[in-house]
Amino acid sequence: MIGVLVSGEGSNLQALLDAGLPVSAVASNRPGVPALERAETAGVPSEAFLLGEFADRVQRDTTMANWLQERGVRLVVCAGYMHLLTPPFLDRFPKRIVNVHPSLLPEFPGVRAIDEALAAGVVTTGVTVHLVDDGLDTGTVIRQEPVPVAPAETLVERIHAVEHRLLPEVVKELCVR
Numbered sequence: 001m002i003g004v005l006v007s008g009e010g011s012n013l014q015a016l017l018d019a020g021l022p023v024s025a026v027a028s029n030r031p032g033v034p035a036l037e038r039a040e041t042a043g044v045p046s047e048a049f050l051l052g053e054f055a056d057r058v059q060r061d062t063t064m065a066n067w068l069q070e071r072g073v074r075l076v077v078c079a080g081y082m083h084l085l086t087p088p089f090l091d092r093f094p095k096r097i098v099n100v101h102p103s104l105l106p107e108f109p110g111v112r113a114i115d116e117a118l119a120a121g122v123v124t125t126g127v128t129v130h131l132v133d134d135g136l137d138t139g140t141v142i143r144q145e146p147v148p149v150a151p152a153e154t155l156v157e158r159i160h161a162v163e164h165r166l167l168p169e170v171v172k173e174l175c176v177r
């Protein structure tokens, strides 16, 4: 069973759902985001775990890990999830947490990866699916696919299209392990 962590739009969550992958729980760090609506529409249990409602990040992550494990989750996918995960969460799912990132890591980690690639004037950027550790987009790379920057006007759209194909492919492979 797969647990998906989200913070916003949830288009990558939708790609996983559309691929027929066994998503059993969706957790968000923000309330009322479109990703939670997508979960609800798909009939998948969802919950928002807001930092402000817990003593600290560790408490929040521990509660979230419990909630996911109670729903049979054995593989966690960060799909646009905007918080770093603390060691108590990481330790619950060793080598079983993946993230999708819109650059060829280690180039352009962080939240502004596409803008930074454009500003840097690189010819090629891309998409990375990687294991999550306690750093910012620093875990072992599982799969990467290059995307040409030009034409810049359509870069965001083309990167998302690659994410929506690559992430379900990699997750499918991890599910059979």
Ligand code: GRF
Pocket (backbone or CB within 6 Å): 007, 008, 009, 010, 011, 012, 013, 035, 079, 080, 081, 100, 101, 102, 163
């Ligand atoms: C994606 O570009 C993903 O690579 C990045 O955040 C974006 C999330 O989009 N980490 P969505 O919420 O899946 O639509």
